């Protein structure tokens with residue numbers, strides 16, 4: 001055959017594969033409000049930047065009638081492209097091809113692109129839309145999942161790994177996203193569970209919808225498996241692009257610098273915190289007066305909202321923020337908020353992103369529920385993550401810094417480089433009421449007017465301990481500053497920390513309280 005004829009034949013073959021599972025399956029996909037796998041990739045990546053590999057890969061299963069089935073690309077599209085010019089490796093499961101189910105060859109296409117990402121030191125983005133292990137392939141499918149999980153683990157902390165759940169992600173399929181750094185979900189589209197509703201009904205006799213079992217909101221709000229929640233696929237892709245703009249390509253680089261901008265927020269930093277220490281406020285307002293352009297990109301916004309995490313820029317450089325949120329549960333630390341913060345701190349540390357901690361919390365949440373849920377184990381994760389981190393670590397104590405929370409929120413004692421405090425700070429072992437009731441119990445009990453005596457003793461405690469000056473007198477905080485000085489001081493602290501080097505004892509790896 002002449003080259004021209006060969007070219008025509010190639011085009012025909014490609015066009016057939018690009019049709020995925022065919023018109024009827026595509027129609028079904030669209031009717032579910034979903035884009036096709038190919039549309040997703042080209043929408044996410046820079047225009048004309050996508051290059052596909054392994055288009056002609058085929059499964060080798062011969063049982064259960066599979067010998068007669070040719071599956072376009074074996075149900076997954078893989079390749080490279082760019083996002084805002086940054087190179088990425090990407091794969092998207094094609095639900096129109098046998099429900100995007102994962103057989104061995106499908107898995108090997110994924111592991112091949114993951115290997116590329118690790119070698120090329122670029123982010124790997126996986127778009128999940130699959131009925132799980134291809135049942136006809138049995139052990140081949142299970143082997144495939146295992147090979148993916150192994151690579152997820154090897155790549156962890158070396159390149160950013162991003163999972164996008166745009167359809168079912170069932171059975172063993174859930175564990176690859178769970179091993180990656182950021183998981184994106186979309187309302188009405190994402191469904192993630194180990195055991196589907198039909199199995200639950202058979203085994204447990206409980207009826208539950210896919211949405212209620214593992215829909216987007218469930219994972220964004222309750223389980224914490226998802227880091228970003230969107231109402232449409234387009235919104236989700238914008239979120240991914242924004243994330244990519246904040247993070248470096250790999251762990252030996254820094255995130256891209258942007259042109260420095262002043263904060264846009266018109267809020268007066270001195271007016272954000274109410275004068276009554278019991279009144280709540282939104283700590284994100286403080287972050288927005290600190291970061292360039294007041295642009296704060298929050299992560300896990302709906303999960304454990306008593307702590308806020310996310311990226312902002314200062315002087316054009318990416319910074320990770322960890323801040324107690326007095327608007328929810330007074331900003332206490334509990335199992336979920338400790339998990340949320342600890343994981344983020346480790347992410348920032350792995351990818352050379354300085355961490356700024358804003359502190360205002362009354363300590364760890366007391367109660368049987370928390371104790372039994374493992375607040376000791378979960379709370380320890382934060383201590384571990386901050387102590388282990390060697391990136392620049394700066395803390396500003398805005399108001400309350402009590403008890404274990406004072407230590408956990410990047411205190412000097414866990415290796416903070418700079419700790420500043422606003423004059424409104426209360427740094428003590430516990431809140432004044434609780435403390436006075438314990439240490440002045442006898443005086444209060446014996447007083448004629450117990451309430452009046454309690455008030456006197458609370459005041460005495462506040463004057464003695466619930467201020468920043470005791471900690472400052474011991475050098476545990478480096479400066480008591482006016483709120484208006486905060487941004488300038490943070491910029492300076494970041495600038496002088498640019499060449500920070502910090503070492504930890506040589507070891508294979510630590511044993512964090514997972």
Ligand code: HXC
Pocket residue numbers: 097098099100101102130131132133134135136142145146168170171172173196
């Ligand atoms: C083979 C599958 C499949 C699978 C879907 N299909 N899932 N084929 N293996 N796992 C096929 C269907 O047979 C159908 O083929 C086509 O994909 C579309 O599926 P539908 O069921 O028509 O779509 P929908 O109604 O939208 O339902 C989607 C679904 C459902 C909820 C995901 O297909 C489903 O429940 N699938 C099984 C999910 C599951 O239990 N997975 C766990 C597998 S075990 P036709 O030819 O009719 O178009 C597992 C363990 C791995 O993953 C452990 C690793 C550690």
